[in-house]
Amino acid sequence: MLWSFRGQCGCWVRATALHDSALEKLAQFSLQCKNPERLRDGARVLGLDVFEEDGTLRCTRGSWIPVIPGVVTRRTVFSWYGKLVGHLAACVWLRVAVCVFKRGTNLVTTGWDDVLDDAILTLLVTETLERVNKEDPTPGKWCVDANHVNAWVDASSLELGVTLAQGGNVFEDACWLRPMSDAQQINLAELDAVIKGINIALKWQSEKLHLYTDYLCVYHWVSDTLSGRTRIRTNVASKILIRGGLNMLKSLVSEYGLSVGVTLVTSYCNPADKLTHVPHS
Structure with a gap:
């Protein structure tokens, strides 16, 4: 469990006190959680890198971009789609591309474990991944x-x-x-x-x-x-x-x-x- 708080510096003391109280409650049931993180110093929250820029908290995907699995089935492709955009609130053209890919995957497969062997769709997915590595459209404002x-x-x-x-x-x-x-x-x-x-x-x-x-x-x-x-x-x-x-x-x-x-x-x-x-x- 990651305790992070989406707020300004003035909330840090209250957030830390809240964490300590929750930590004590969880300890009663032999449960543990991570220490609170100060977002302005840089933190990883909900799969995003949060940092301060020009006095404002901003977020980005970070350096980790999911790779296409070796054996490409409908199940693995949909899992890859989810890791690519599922946790992002705004991703512009990438969201459109993923929606089209999901529809295309459903058209060329009938079961979740069917291998995706459509050459055109595979090429489009590969090109999209290359473009994401060059210009990831996910950075945005956190607060x-x-x-x-x-x-x-x-x-x-x-x-x-x-x-x-x-x-x-x-x-x-x-x-x-x-x-x-x-x-x-x-x-x-x-x-x-x-x-x-x-x-x-x-x-x-x-x-x-x-x-x-x-x-x-x-x-x-x-x-x-x-x-x-x-x-x-x-x-x-x-x-x-x-x-x-x-x-x-x-x-x-x-x-x-x-x-x-x-x-x-x-x-x-x-x-x-x-x-x-x-x-x-």
């Missing part, structure tokens, strides 16, 4: 005040993407591959991305959220729903789903007391746009 965050959302024919940032620092991103049989309109997919962005912000217990989207139609839907200025009108085939999504958005904002704003941006200025396309060199 985040998520009370007021910005959520960048986007969608494409391949997947949905959400990027949460605070003060210019991206502290979490996520993407969801769309089903291969998904035929819903892009405006509905963009609306789904907005709802997912709100849900992630709620996990951080945010009170103020500002949404950024590059889709004009969804921007008007969300802004009109939040302001209540006018009734949403649409004649597309999925209008019932669109109204249901907007009602869900309104309910989330009302139930959790969120202060939400929305801004229209260009795709070039949308960080979430990188999460909705397969990366290429």
Whole structure:
């Protein structure tokens, strides 16, 4: 068990006292734990290297990057995927690549112990690992005040993407591959991305959220729903789903007391746009 505390220097005394109390309690049951570590002096926490830079605690994967196992089966490949991104809150293009690889692995294998012998997929995995060794996209800020965050959302024919940032620092991103049989309109997919962005912000217990989207139609839907200025009108085939999504958005904002704003941006200025396309060199 590793006792580490995500806070400022002033919390160190209280954290040490808390550790001593817990240490005594664990000793009653013949259990042991490591000594507390001062993060500003450099520490390994949750699989990440935490260090101080310009007065701010930052984190990175460190020097250890998992290697591809010798015998490549679906089980070993999924384990490698988990070690590569499973413990990281933000990893930009790498998260997209891993999602695509997982889908590709499922397509070419039927059982967990089936050997992966697809030449194209193996080449893509190898190239991705080489790129990670050259430019690992995982460094980020360790201490985040998520009370007021910005959520960048986007969608494409391949997947949905959400990027949460605070003060210019991206502290979490996520993407969801769309089903291969998904035929819903892009405006509905963009609306789904907005709802997912709100849900992630709620996990951080945010009170103020500002949404950024590059889709004009969804921007008007969300802004009109939040302001209540006018009734949403649409004649597309999925209008019932669109109204249901907007009602869900309104309910989330009302139930959790969120202060939400929305801004229209260009795709070039949308960080979430990188999460909705397969990366290429």
